Amino acid sequence: MVPISAYLIVGVALFAIGTVGVLISRNLIVLLMSVELMLNSANLCLIAFSRSQNIMDGHAFVFLVLTIAAAEAAVGLAMVITLYRNRETINIDRFNLLKW
Amino acid sequence: MDFQLPPYDLKMMLPEIFLFLWALVVFTFDLLTNRKKETAIGYLTLVGILITGVLLAFTGYGRGFGNMFFNDPMARFFKIIFLGAAFMAVGSSFGILKQRIRNHRGEYFGLILLSTVGMMFLASSQELLSLYIGLELTTIPLFVLAAFYKDDKLSVEAGIKYFIVGAFSSALLLYGISFLYGMSGTTDIVQMKINLAITHLTFTNIGMTLVIAVVTMLAGIGYKLGLPPFHQWVPDVYEGSPTPVAAFLSIGSKAAGLVAFAKIFVNGLSAFHGPEMLPNDWGQLVALMAILAMVLGNTVAIWQTNIKRMLGYSSIAQAGYIMIGMVTMNVYGLSSVAFYMFAYMFANMGAFAIVTVFEDKTGSTQIASYRGLSKSAPGLSLTLAIFLLSLAGIPPLAGFLAKYYVFAAAVEKANSADSASWLYWLVGVGLITTVFSLYYYANIIKQMYFSREDSPYKIPVSAPAMMVIAICLIGVILFGVWPEPILQFAGDIPASFGFIAR
Amino acid sequence: MSLDLAIFVISALVAVFGATMMIFQRNPVASVLYLILSLVGQAVLYVQLGAAFVGAVLIIVYSGAILVLFLFVIMMLNLRSSADLGEPSPPVSRFVKYFVSCLIFLELSFIIRESLGAGSTTSAGIVTMADDSFGSVESVATLLFTRYLYPFELTSVLLLSAIVGAVIIARRATEDELPPQPEKAVGPISQKTNEGQE
Numbered sequence: 130m131v132p133i134s135a136y137l138i139v140g141v142a143l144f145a146i147g148t149v150g151v152l153i154s155r156n157l158i159v160l161l162m163s164v165e166l167m168l169n170s171a172n173l174c175l176i177a178f179s180r181s182q183n184i185m186d187g188h189a190f191v192f193l194v195l196t197i198a199a200a201e202a203a204v205g206l207a208m209v210i211t212l213y214r215n216r217e218t219i220n221i222d223r224f225n226l227l228k229w
Numbered sequence: 230m231d232f233q234l235p236p237y238d239l240k241m242m243l244p245e246i247f248l249f250l251w252a253l254v255v256f257t258f259d260l261l262t263n264r265k266k267e268t269a270i271g272y273l274t275l276v277g278i279l280i281t282g283v284l285l286a287f288t289g290y291g292r293g294f295g296n297m298f299f300n301d302p303m304a305r306f307f308k309i310i311f312l313g314a315a316f317m318a319v320g321s322s323f324g325i326l327k328q329r330i331r332n333h334r335g336e337y338f339g340l341i342l343l344s345t346v347g348m349m350f351l352a353s354s355q356e357l358l359s360l361y362i363g364l365e366l367t368t369i370p371l372f373v374l375a376a377f378y379k380d381d382k383l384s385v386e387a388g389i390k391y392f393i394v395g396a397f398s399s400a401l402l403l404y405g406i407s408f409l410y411g412m413s414g415t416t417d418i419v420q421m422k423i424n425l426a427i428t429h430l431t432f433t434n435i436g437m438t439l440v441i442a443v444v445t446m447l448a449g450i451g452y453k454l455g456l457p458p459f460h461q462w463v464p465d466v467y468e469g470s471p472t473p474v475a476a477f478l479s480i481g482s483k484a485a486g487l488v489a490f491a492k493i494f495v496n497g498l499s500a501f502h503g504p505e506m507l508p509n510d511w512g513q514l515v516a517l518m519a520i521l522a523m524v525l526g527n528t529v530a531i532w533q534t535n536i537k538r539m540l541g542y543s544s545i546a547q548a549g550y551i552m553i554g555m556v557t558m559n560v561y562g563l564s565s566v567a568f569y570m571f572a573y574m575f576a577n578m579g580a581f582a583i584v585t586v587f588e589d590k591t592g593s594t595q596i597a598s599y600r601g602l603s604k605s606a607p608g609l610s611l612t613l614a615i616f617l618l619s620l621a622g623i624p625p626l627a628g629f630l631a632k633y634y635v636f637a638a639a640v641e642k643a644n645s646a647d648s649a650s651w652l653y654w655l656v657g658v659g660l661i662t663t664v665f666s667l668y669y670y671a672n673i674i675k676q677m678y679f680s681r682e683d684s685p686y687k688i689p690v691s692a693p694a695m696m697v698i699a700i701c702l703i704g705v706i707l708f709g710v711w712p713e714p715i716l717q718f719a720g721d722i723p724a725s726f727g728f729i730a731r
Numbered sequence: 732m733s734l735d736l737a738i739f740v741i742s743a744l745v746a747v748f749g750a751t752m753m754i755f756q757r758n759p760v761a762s763v764l765y766l767i768l769s770l771v772g773q774a775v776l777y778v779q780l781g782a783a784f785v786g787a788v789l790i791i792v793y794s795g796a797i798l799v800l801f802l803f804v805i806m807m808l809n810l811r812s813s814a815d816l817g818e819p820s821p822p823v824s825r826f827v828k829y830f831v832s833c834l835i836f837l838e839l840s841f842i843i844r845e846s847l848g849a850g851s852t853t854s855a856g857i858v859t860m861a862d863d864s865f866g867s868v869e870s871v872a873t874l875l876f877t878r879y880l881y882p883f884e885l886t887s888v889l890l891l892s893a894i895v896g897a898v899i900i901a902r903r904a905t906e907d908e909l910p911p912q913p914e915k916a917v918g919p920i921s922q923k924t925n926e927g928q929e
Contacts, residue, residue, distance in 0.1 A: 131739045136776065138840050139743045143750055143773075144404060145836035150754035151397055152828045158759045158805055160393060162766050165797070166750055167400035171407045172789075173773055178411030180780040180865075186416055188866065189874040190358050191785050194403065196886050197365050199797050200893035201396055204369055206804045207897035208376055208389050213808050214903075215385050234877055249888060256895070294881040336899045343892040350885060358882045366889045373896030388900075441839060 136177035143170035157212070161205045168198045235295030242293045244285040244308070245349045251277035252342035259335020267334075271323050271693065274338040278316045278345075285309065296417045297356040302721040303491070304353040306567055310484050310574055311348040315341055317578040318477035320697035324589030325471060329378055337377060340370035341477060348485045357406050357416040360489060364402070367485045368395045368453075371478055375470035387469025394452055394462040402449030402489075408442035409497065418497045425498070439498075443511050446493060447518075453486035454548045457521035464533075467541035472588055475537060476581030479544045480574050487551065487570065495558065512556045516655050519556065522549030523662040530669045536584055537594050539669060540577070543620060546666060547573055553655050554635040557642040560723045565634035567719040572627035572708060576619040579701025582694055583613045590688050601684035602677045609688055610677040612702055617670040619705045622663050627708040632663065738779060746772030759805045767794045781866040 143166060150163025172191045179187025239246070255277070259270055285308055292299050319341060322330075330337050347366025354360040372395060376388020410416055413424035425439075452459040467475045494511060526546030533539040551573075554566040586609070588594055603610040619628035636656045643652035690698070708715055749769025756762045770793060777786035864870050875883050 131735055131779075135739065135743075136780065139746060139776065141839040142747050142836060143769075145832050145839070146747070146750040146754065147400070148835060149828060149832040150750075151393075152832070153825060154754060156759055156762075157389070158801060159754060159756075159762050161396070162762060162798075162801065163754060164393075164396045164400055166753070166766065166769070167397070168403060169770065169773060169789075169793075171400065171403040173776060174404065174407040175410060176777050176780050176782045176785060178407065180782070181411070182414045183865065184414065185865070185870050185874050186879075187410065188782055188785050188871045189879045190410070190416065191782075192788065192871060192875065193358065193362065193879070193882055193886050195785075195788060195793060197362065197889060199792070200890050201365070201369065201399075202797050202800065203897045204372055204893050204900070205392055205396060206800060207901035208372070208385070208392055210804060210808070210901045211376065211379055212385050212389050215379070215382055232873065232877055234880065237881075295878060297881050333899050336895055340892065340896060343888070343895075346888065347892075356882075358879065359885060362882050362885045362889060366885065366892065369889065370892050370896055373900055376900055379900065 133177050133181040137174055140170045140174040140177065143167075143173065157209050158206075161202065161209070164205075165198060165202060168194065236292065237294040238291060239293070241288060241291050241300045241353075242298060243288055244281045245346055245353075247284055248277065248281045248342055248349070249346045251281070252339045252346065255339045255342060256335050259339075267327055268323055268693075270334050270338060271319060271326055274319045274342065275316065275693065277342065278312055278319065282309070282312050282316075285312070293353065296419070297359045298350075298353050299355045300353055302718065303488075303567070306718055306722060307352040307484055307488050307570075308349045310570055311345050311352065311481055313574055314477055314480035314484070314578060315345040317574075317582060317697045317701065318473045318481075320693040321476065321578075321582040321585045322471075322473040323691045323693045324585060325473065329471070333377070337374070340374055344368075344370040344374070344477075344481065348481055348488075351485055352488050354492070355418050357410060357418065357421075357493075360418075360492060361399075361403060361406060364453075364485060364489055365399060367482065368399070371395075371474070371482060374474040375466055375478070377471055377474065381469075383469040384471065385469075387466045390462050391466045391470075394459075398449040398452030398459070400449075401445045401452070405442040405444075405446030405449060406493075408439070408445075409493075412439060412442070418492055421497050443494075443498070444514075447511065447514060450486050450490045450493075451518055453489070454483055454552075455522075455545045456518040456548055456552065457525050457545070458518075460522070460525065460545050463545055464538040464541035467544070468535055468537045468594075472537065472581060472585040472594070475540075476578055476585070479540070479577055479581070480570075483544065483548060483551075484570050484574075487555070487566065490555065491563070491566075495555065495563065512558065513651065515552055515556050516651065519549040519552035519655065520658050522546060522552070523658055527662040527665040527669075531665070531672075533669070534596055535594050536596050536599070536673070539596065539673075540580065540584070543666065543669075544577070546662065547577075547620070549662075550632060550635055550659060553639050553652075553659055556655070557638045557652065559638065559642050560720075561634075561641060562638040563723040564716065564719040565631070565638045567722055568712065568715055569631040569635055571715055571719075572619070572631040572705070575701045575704035575708070576616045576626075576628055579698055579705065580613060580616040580620065582697045582701065583609060583616070586688055586690050586694050586698075587686075591686050596673055596676060598686075599673060599684070600676050600680040600682045602686070602688075605684045605686055606688045609690070609698075612698055614674045614677065615702060615705060617673055619709070621667045621670040623667075625706075625709045627705045627712070630709055630712050632659070636660070735779070738775065742772045742775035742779070744772075745769070746776065748772075760802065763798055763801050763805065767798050770794045770798070783866045784868045784871050785866070 147163045147167035147170060150166065151160055154160045154163060172194055175187040175191050175194075179185065251274075255270060255274055258273055262269070285305065288300055290300050290302070290305075319338060322337070326334060344367050347363050347370070351360060351363030351367060354363050372388060372392040375391045376385050378384035409421060413421040415421055415424060448459065452462075455463040466478070470478070498511070522545050526542045526544070526549060530539050530542035530546070533542060551566055551569050554562045554569060556562070584594065587599070591598060615626065619626035622628045622632040636659060639652045639656050643650050643656075746769045749765045749767075749772060753762045753765040753769065756765065770789060774786040774789045777789060
């Protein structure tokens with residue numbers, strides 16, 4: 130029998146990896162994917178909690194969160210396209226016009 | 230399987246539904262009409278916001294859908310703030326209509342309206358899922374609006390920075406929400422309060438898991454409010470985005486973050502504390518963030534040369550003051566937060582409106598270009614001076630009363646409970662940093678009035694912008710001397726949203 | 732070691748492996764593929780938790796549509812040179828970031844194990860057998876269309892605003908939207924050309 134806390138630890142691992150990804154990635158697209166990974170780790174935790182109490186609310190929640198993540202990814206990718214068109218790079222080190 | 234819908238009453242949602250449909254009308258209007266009458270679409274949007282405000286005044290209090298949508302005094306108060314912010318942002322956009330957003334006018338106004346709809350749904354939500362969706366609906370149009378000048382490198386960069394921060398913070402918030410759901414078994418905030426209180430009695434180490442939830446949610450909401458250490462995006466985004474959008478962001482997204490914070494922390498987690506209702510666990514963390522906000526925002530603003538960046542740092546500091554009121558967790562504190570937001574709305578939107586009008590004419594947002602403005606545009610510079618003094622908290626303006634109430638609430642709480650004496654520190658830091666802030670607000674006034682150069686600019690002000698500036702001016706002065714109606718309205722808030730002060 | 736535990740360990744390892752490899756790739760296409768791998772692992776975890784429908788939606792919609800969208804954008808932008816992809820960050824700041832993230836992970840795991848130790852609501856494992864309809868399409872649909880109808884409709888408003896926003900940001904200005912170009916010079920130049928032709 131797998132305890133729920135095991136699933137939560139997997140969720141935490143994915144969350145931490147996603148945070149690392151947001152912090153260290155130089156490539157804007159990998160950064161967006163790391164944010165998606167974080168949202169998915171929250172989804173995993175929701176499903177795990179939903180199973181542990183045998184209620185289905187978590188599933189509806191996850192379904193809607195998937196939709197929201199999709200919408201956010203679409204807007205983010207559109208902005209990446211514009212940024213690339215504008216600046217010819219998606220290396221975030223180059224985005225330093227707005228400074229201190 | 231029962232297919233029973235929970236009890237609902239769509240009349241409660243009428244303002245939001247109307248505003249959403251009006252956004253669709255704005256999109257269609259831009260599509261179908263030719264572009265000869267350029268400002269018609271702006272006036273259309275303004276009319277829509279006014280009608281929504283009227284509908285809001287006539288919508289009673291009650292539940293809109295099951296446990297998820299409640300129209301209560303707090304919701305109504307904040308909806309008025311959101312509608313006011315949208316009205317003033319749209320009103321000050323008329324100058325950029327003609328030049329910089331020629332091609333996407335309908336979408337610009339439509340996205341502002343959609344973001345406002347999201348804020349209004351957020352204000353009425355009593356449940357974690359609709360709160361999260363409302364927050365996303367608020368911020369996704371704002372990402373797009375911040376990058377709206379697609380040809381301008383600064384604007385696109387501001388948009389992408391805002392997007393990264395916004396997406397990251399919403400992932401953090403969602404993670405925390407998932408733990409709250411897990412610990413309490415429900416997403417309804419009131420039920421969650423009860424369940425958490427019961428579980429707290431049986432399993433004493435639930436606090437540890439809630440620590441994860443609290444920390445991640447604080448990080449998520451801290452990003453939205455701009456509290457340090459999550460404040461890096463604020464000056465960049467304010468500087469890069471179109472000025473009316475920065476104005477709308479500063480009030481709308483801040484108030485949305487406050488509402489989310491109030492619902493989750495002050496309402497949802499309130500039963501989790503000891504019998505004394507002192508937020509000693511998360512309250513001190515928030516107080517630390519507030520102190521950092523006040524200190525950092527006020528000191529870094531001093532050497533800014535760009536007025537939009539300066540207003541960005543000033544808004545970080547103002548967020549710090551507001552959180553003092555939120556942390557006190559008594560009836561007085563929450564009402565003072567609401568009043569502060571209200572007064573801040575007038576002062577900030579007015580200041581941004583003048584900055585927009587100035588930028589439309591001169592193309593510059595440097596403080597140095599405001600030199601000598603008092604001679605060529607005396608009315609405008611006097612109004613800007615009044616708005617800046619209200620932001621600084623000078624009597625008899627509304628900003629002074631706002632700060633006074635927040636500090637008084639904290640002092641009263643510190644007096645009444647011994648373990649809350651750290652609130653004295655908060656008030657002390659607040660007072661000292663208010664004095665600092667006077668320096669950089671007065672610097673602009675000094676540039677306008679006491680500079681040796683003369684400004685060559687005569688600033689024409691279009692009618693809608695004039696209306697916005699006039700409304701803000703009246704608001705700042707009137708509510709500085711006659712705050713009673715707002716205070717009475719704000720006083721209903723804590724009782725109504727389920728806040729139990731023990 | 733029961734089959735349950737074996738499946739859990741394998742798919743958890745696959746999920747974490749895919750996520751880790753995703754953030755270290757130079758080539759963004761490889762990152763997307765590793766993320767898809769990780770999502771497949773997570774979908775197996777979902778199914779093991781009884782969420783059959785949501786697991787299937789994760790594969791079909793998330794990996795199959797959203798990540799493919801990422802692939803489209805990567806290929807459209809045609810990134811190859813390291814100027815586009817970015818140099819790795821300097822070793823010190825990288826070490827700090829890894830260290831902080833490891834710390835986050837260890838702390839959170841510790842907290843979870845502490846709080847979900849003996850006597851807590853979620854430590855006992857999945858003791859109740861879920862009935863057959865747990866996680867099925869009908870039960871999710873029933874919830875979405877009765878109790879969660881309002882967030883469902885609200886999400887559709889959000890999708891509308893995301894669509895409008897994404898289209899505006901990404902499109903190029905069409906011919907009639909560009910600022911008016913100065914007219915071509917008519918005069919001596921064209922006359923000279925005419926004379927040259929004749």
